[in-house]
Amino acid sequence: MRVVVGGGTGFVGRALTQLLRSRGHQVTHVSRRGGKDRISWEELSRSGLPLCDAVVNLAGENVLNPLRRWSDAFCREVISSRVETTKTLAKAIAAAEQPPRAWVLVTGVGYYRPSPTAEYTEDSPGGDFDFFSRLVSSWEAAALIPGSPTRGVVVRSGVVLGRDGGAIAQMLLPFRLGLGGPMGSGLQPFPWIHIQDLSGIVCHALEKESVQGILNGVAPSSPGTSNGSFARELAAALGRPALVPVPGWAVRAVFGAERAVMLLEGQRVLPKRTLETGYHFIFPELPAALRDIVA
Template identity: 35%
Template sequence: MPKRIVITGATGMIGTRVTKELIDRGDEVIIFSRSPQRAKNVIKGAKEYVLWTQNAKREMIWEDSLEGVDAVIHLSGENVMSKRWNDEHKQNILNSRIDTTKALVDALAEVKKKPEVFICASAIGYYGSSEEKEFDEYSEAGNDFLAGVVKQWEEEARRVGEYSIRYIGIRTGIVLDKNEGALARMLTPFKFLIGGPLGNGKQWFPWIHINDVVGIYLHALDNPKVNGVLNAAAPEFITMKKFCETLGSIMHRPSFFRVPAFVLRILFGEGADILVKGAKVFPKKTIDSGYEFEYESIEPALRNLLKNI
């Protein structure tokens, strides 16, 4: 039976794919967007395009659209790597997640017919970084800035449980898509024979194919027994060096032109830690919940993404 679903962040890399999948399978999708017209241009076929901003709650512009929906999927948030980190950008990273999530949860508390499930984006940044430790959904939070952001973000989202709404948090790794994100940005230097690892290349690279990210969201949406956090990271552990070697091999390009950590710190400040540090993140609960990965290993994943390039 088709579902009625509200989604935020629908024009982002993950949001676009998830939204189109929902529309294609016949669900009734309501897009909450800061720019409804842009959302309409990017994604055709949604039931409604509703103006939604961090301050919109005060004017009650969008609250009525939550009444009687089956699910809410919350994907919006400031791109952490959109600019060099300073105090202002770090505050935006935090506020864009906490404030919007709080506004949604507060609004859901007021609707008469509440959704069955609230699915909120999250990040493997929750675990911090480590060269030795292996993390799964039962591991404790790290102690760096991003870990603190994700912990607060999830705590805010979990409040839906007070209203008998099922909560799912999707802790997402490095999403591989040929059009956007990390892989797309790395393709150009490889094409020009200057590709290679960021930093020393020894850091763990917790990747996931875009198809599996979408698959995990749909799995969480459609299975009432799934709850709590799920790791959206492939079960294969690889380093940044291994990723670049595999990418170079498939593209028939060298992969030894390393970008030193100090250059990344000049460009991104403290945010460079995301690029030069990593973590071994295993999707234990995701697999235990019954999700079957389409791409468990990096080589077939990259071959699929690069087959028409």
């Protein structure tokens, strides 16, 4: 299969590209920078979609970049890097003479309202209560191509755990120094997925013709993980203590109140449809997922 991946140079994109190539697929990235097996967003808008069988979008400015202040300009970049790239790919798919068979977008579980008790499946309502939920709504709306023969799939991902980036890369140093711990009360749910499973779900969605619609990208045991239990498991995997809690005010001071919500609140999310479509998780449980990552 020939697969075009927007944002394929990033943390998730590198893992997905490796998996797709290992399964014999050809991958072309859409990127802001030139390079081998890459096209630019301008080229895509100008010349249309290269001949391909499937398209994925993973592009998005890193929301939790602690070096970027939460300003109006940054906020606009967070939105447009997701919504505009998705619109560009959807438009290119709609205009393609030979449309691809599958179109997969990765968004986030921020669609569901944070709650310590509610459990959400792909059928649960959401998408209309704060900045991130509305972002996910407009991001997913941008992917819609009415009347298109192309099969559409949206994977709502939890926090992606992997060795080479994402949340863990930022946490490893303090935890290795024995300075890690829960954030805020530590009681908030921590929806997570191992990077091999997120790549695996995207690949499953591309390869299996019957998969369509929303899939939650979280581990099956993720509803039972709190921020505190995650901190304890990460410390245990590293053989270090997890005694130093990070107070809520410090998280808000570093990230700003809007972004701090992502760390100080969370959702219990179940991958109900993902399992029903026949996906088998490689890392359903947190201890094994973390051992694999920090080993």
